[in-house]
Amino acid sequence: MRGGARDGIRQGAHGIRRAVDRIDAATPPERDRAVDALRACAILGVVLGHWLVTALVADGTALHAASPLQHLPWLAPISWVFQTLAVFFLVGGHVATRGYRSARARGTTYRQWLTSRLSRLFRPVAAVLALWTVAATALLLTGAPFGTVRTLVKLALSPMWFLLVFGALTAATPLLLRLHPLWPLAVVLHVDLVRFGLGGPDWLGWVNLAAGWLVPYTLGAAWTRGELEGRRAGLLLLGGGAVATAALVAWAGYPAAMVGVPGAAVSNLNPPTLAAVTFGLAQCGLALLLRDRLRSSMRRPVAWAAVAVVNLSAMTIFLWHQTALMATTATGLALGRLPGLHTVPDGLGWVAARLAWIPVFVLVLAVCRSAFRSFEQGPRRVGGRTSRVIRVHRRTEQAAVEEARRA
Structure with a gap:
């Protein structure tokens, strides 16, 4: 059981590492990462x-x-x-x-x-x-103090x-x-x-x-x-x-x-x-x-x-x-x-x-x-085509999800 747990951790770490490497590889070389x-x-x-x-x-x-x-x-x-x-x-x-x-x-x-x-x-x-809007309405209808609702909404917005x-x-x-x-x-x-x-x-x-x-x-x-x-x-x-x-x-x-x-x-x-x-x-x-x-x-x-x-x-x-x-x-x-x-x-x-x-x-x-x-992260288009930044980010996130599932 312990060996299986260790193998699972090792596989998970390996999967995360591969996902990280794919994120790095998918980034355009000219991008200023700073x-x-x-x-x-x-x-x-x-x-x-x-x-x-x-x-x-x-x-x-x-x-x-x-x-x-x-x-x-x-x-x-x-x-x-x-x-x-x-x-x-x-x-x-x-x-x-x-x-x-x-x-x-x-x-x-x-x-x-x-x-x-x-x-x-x-x-x-x-x-x-x-x-x-839903939360504030529900709070007021259930008797929450108006001052409390106002404080919460003000902080949220x-x-x-x-x-x-x-x-x-x-x-x-x-x-x-x-x-x-x-x-x-x-x-x-x-x-x-x-x-x-x-x-x-x-x-x-x-x-x-x-x-x-x-x-x-x-x-x-x-x-x-x-x-x-x-x-x-x-x-x-x-x-x-x-x-x-x-x-x-x-x-x-x-x-x-x-x-x-x-x-x-x-x-x-x-x-x-x-x-x-x-x-x-x-x-x-x-x-x-x-x-x-x-x-x-x-x-x-x-x-x-x-x-x-x-x-x-x-x-x-x-x-x-x-x-x-x-x-x-x-x-x-x-x-x-x-x-x-x-x-x-x-x-x-x-x-x-x-x-x-x-x-x-x-x-x-x-x-x-x-x-x-x-x-x-919805579709973002510039002049009829998807932004390159969004394409890269989507590919990297999908890669991370796939590797995590495999792990």
């Missing part, structure tokens, strides 16, 4: 960050949102590590501008290109909206703002091919000067929702133009962005946390502030400096297979990670108020308990990915 690695890191950073700083506290029969950053402000550096949206916009701007140039060279129209780009971005949204902004910037890509990042950075600077320095209205900050994320997006366009090659650009962005952010936090009164904190007077992220943008510049500089190292690491088939799998379901992972957290929280309520899941995040005990829950969140998210990934 781009995919940066995208995967950005998505996973946001997911882990949300899981670490988002708490749903049980108060009787109700749930309300909280954050350990409210009670433990010295944990702010967590947001420096996991608030990685600027890197995603950097990669998005690079991929979009490069793809648009290639599409135009092939004779593809703007409409065809944009439809192709946005379809995979927004197709998974339909499943999230449908499920949460919070990733949508990102998709709307990213979609708008993608649509404007032809206009952004030559836009220098200093122009949107200047807009952010002046908005904050009026808002915070001259007592301007708070609504003015929402101008930065577009201008703030334009900065890393247009940096991606500069990457496409070849203006960010070499270490000098990366070091300048990393050093300048870090120094500017430290100065803004230390002397200009900006919050140290790069995410929103419930109850805080100012959020660096909602809408983006100058500190969030300069911090994003530092992140983009670090990302650019890591490109060569990532390219080297991605030559390892196992590392590349993991990155390919994440990229294949990037939007599904992003859209469903909060649902995975809430599903775990709601299910756990049947067992009572569990540490790190339903308790107030006000001490190191909560932090340790939350870290222990992360594998459970991962498992639930894997179930969500399996159930809803088809919405993201």
Whole structure:
């Protein structure tokens, strides 16, 4: 029996290895794997960050949102590590501008290109909206407190703002091919000067929702133009962005946390502030400096297979990670108020308990990915033919499934 188990494990490992090798072999040699690695890191950073700083506290029969950053402000550096949206916009701007140039060279129209780009971005949204419409209705009909339902729906749909902004910037890509990042950075600077320095209205900050994320997006366009090659650009962005952010936090009164904190007077992220943008510049500089190292690491088939799998379901992972957290929280309520899941995040005990829950969140998210990934991986066509990236991803995933079955 033991020998049979060992043989099964050995065959399974061999099957996985063959699948990994096939994924590596199916990838076009000209593909810049560092781009995919940066995208995967950005998505996973946001997911882990949300899981670490988002708490749903049980108060009787109700749930309300909280954050350990409210009670433990010295944990702010967590947001420096996991608030990685600027890197995603950097990669998005690079991929979009490069793809648009290639599409135009092939004779593809703007409409065809944009439809192709946005379809995979927004197709998974339909499943999230449908499920949460049904869930919210069912909760209200069964007597759940309105405040609880509102909290859950707000958390579930919070990733949508990102998709709307990213979609708008993608649509404007032809206009952004030559836009220098200093122009949107200047807009952010002046908005904050009026808002915070001259007592301007708070609504003015929402101008930065577009201008703030334009900065890393247009940096991606500069990457496409070849203006960010070499270490000098990366070091300048990393050093300048870090120094500017430290100065803004230390002397200009900006919050140290790069995410929103419930109850805080100012959020660096909602809408983006100058500190969030300069911090994003530092992140983009670090990302650019890591490109060569990532390219080297991605030559390892196992590392590349993991990155390919994440990229294949990037939007599904992003859209469903909060649902995975809430599903775990709601299910756990049947067992009572569990540490790190339903308790107030006000001490190191909560932090340790939350870290222990992360594998459970991962498992639930894997179930969500399996159930809803088809919405993201539907047919994608550019000028009447299936995108090469999708063809490669489908072949690699099918290869992995076949090898797992054989094992």
